[in-house]
Amino acid sequence: MMANKTKRHLSNKLFPPPKFLEMPAVGLDISDRKVRFLEFSDNVKGLTLKRYGEMAIPSGVIVSGSIKRLEELRETLAKFKEKHNLEFVRVSLPEERAYLVKMEIQNVSPSEIYDTIAFQLEEHVPISANEAVFDYEIIDKKETGSGNKIKVIVSVLAKEEINQYVDMFDGTGMVPVSFELEAQAIARALIGKGDKSTCMIVDIGRTRTGVSILSAGTVRFTSTIDIGSESITKAIEKSFAVTTKEAEKIKNEKHISKSQSDRNFFLAVISTLSILQDEINKLYIYWQTHRQEGDREKKIQKILLCGGGANLKGLEDYLSVNLRTKVEVANPWKNVNSFDNYIPQIPRNEALGYASVIGLALPPK
Numbered sequence: 001m002m003a004n005k006t007k008r009h010l011s012n013k014l015f016p017p018p019k020f021l022e023m024p025a026v027g028l029d030i031s032d033r034k035v036r037f038l039e040f041s042d043n044v045k046g047l048t049l050k051r052y053g054e055m056a057i058p059s060g061v062i063v064s065g066s067i068k069r070l071e072e073l074r075e076t077l078a079k080f081k082e083k084h085n086l087e088f089v090r091v092s093l094p095e096e097r098a099y100l101v102k103m104e105i106q107n108v109s110p111s112e113i114y115d116t117i118a119f120q121l122e123e124h125v126p127i128s129a130n131e132a133v134f135d136y137e138i139i140d141k142k143e144t145g146s147g148n149k150i151k152v153i154v155s156v157l158a159k160e161e162i163n164q165y166v167d168m169f170d171g172t173g174m175v176p177v178s179f180e181l182e183a184q185a186i187a188r189a190l191i192g193k194g195d196k197s198t199c200m201i202v203d204i205g206r207t208r209t210g211v212s213i214l215s216a217g218t219v220r221f222t223s224t225i226d227i228g229s230e231s232i233t234k235a236i237e238k239s240f241a242v243t244t245k246e247a248e249k250i251k252n253e254k255h256i257s258k259s260q261s262d263r264n265f266f267l268a269v270i271s272t273l274s275i276l277q278d279e280i281n282k283l284y285i286y287w288q289t290h291r292q293e294g295d296r297e298k299k300i301q302k303i304l305l306c307g308g309g310a311n312l313k314g315l316e317d318y319l320s321v322n323l324r325t326k327v328e329v330a331n332p333w334k335n336v337n338s339f340d341n342y343i344p345q346i347p348r349n350e351a352l353g354y355a356s357v358i359g360l361a362l363p364p365k
Contacts (some may be wrong), residue, residue, distance in 0.1 A: 027360030065094030204309025
């Protein structure tokens with residue numbers, strides 16, 4: 001379902017896509033703990049939020065993006081479909097299950113790029129071309145001593161992984177029309193059109209944190225950190241000897257600072273935050289030191305925070321000081337509409353958790 005972009009473009013000219021592919025997109029994101037959807041309307045105000053919703057997924061049904069209890073997941077999705085009357089959906093894929101690699105190939109004709117990448121694929125990922133599904137994006141063309149070269153970013157998943165995600169919709173009543181890496185969907189929501197800068201996106205979810213690096217509008221690198229907002233909640237529970245519900249309330253009210261009023265909160269969460277910061281910093285340093293000489297990919301200019309964990313008050317200041325880089329809480333509505341024209345009905349703190357769904361639901365560029 002992740003198709004070669006050039007072939008897809010050419011085939012659309014010769015064979016117009018089925019009518020359902022031209023319908024407004026309904027984004028669907030399935031994480032370890034939740035399934036979310038969102039759909040836009042296009043009217044005189046521009047894009048506006050039509051509807052959205054979420055439902056909990058029982059613990060252990062999906063673990064680190066891998067489906068463990070298929071039938072139970074199907075039952076959850078069927079209930080979700082019935083509740084919201086969903087049919088055709090565009091679905092995110094967890095980056096934990098994918099490989100994202102940069103390749104340099106000979107400058108061949110557009111129709112030959114896919115086969116050229118397939119021929120070299122096993123040099124870059126531990127999956128044979130016959131067992132893989134991949135998509136690519138051209139990021140650079142240049143002249144070298146051995147002739148013209150093309151640099152491409154290739155997203156690769158094992159067919160069995162894709163098949164697993166296709167199979168989970170059997171009997172649910174929903175039809176997936178496309179799949180896309182979660183990091184790519186998030187980037188579409190958070191990065192402004194025409195923005196060529198290099199930035200890091202830190203998506204702090206409930207059980208894990210996804211980190212991606214973009215340069216010139218293309219996702220170049222992804223990684224996952226096994227720390228999420230749940231780890232912070234548990235640290236508060238232990239330190240304050242409170243219930244999970246009370247810990248969540250404290251987390252939402254307190255600020256990360258050394259002031260007298262927030263000192264106990266700071267001491268409760270600092271150990272977990274320091275681990276998260278160190279892991280982010282490792283990835284930051286890796287990118288800064290592994291760029292090739294003369295590469296157009298630039299140093300990271302800023303870090304954008306999203307996901308439910310980005311609501312922690314003072315987190316951007318804490319990370320900015322310790323990482324010595326500009327850190328901002330992202331605006332997931334950046335490419336939807338101007339706040340001068342329209343204010344979406346999803347509260348800002350909730351919208352940060354909908355970044356990937358917003359990206360999936362945006363019309364194709």
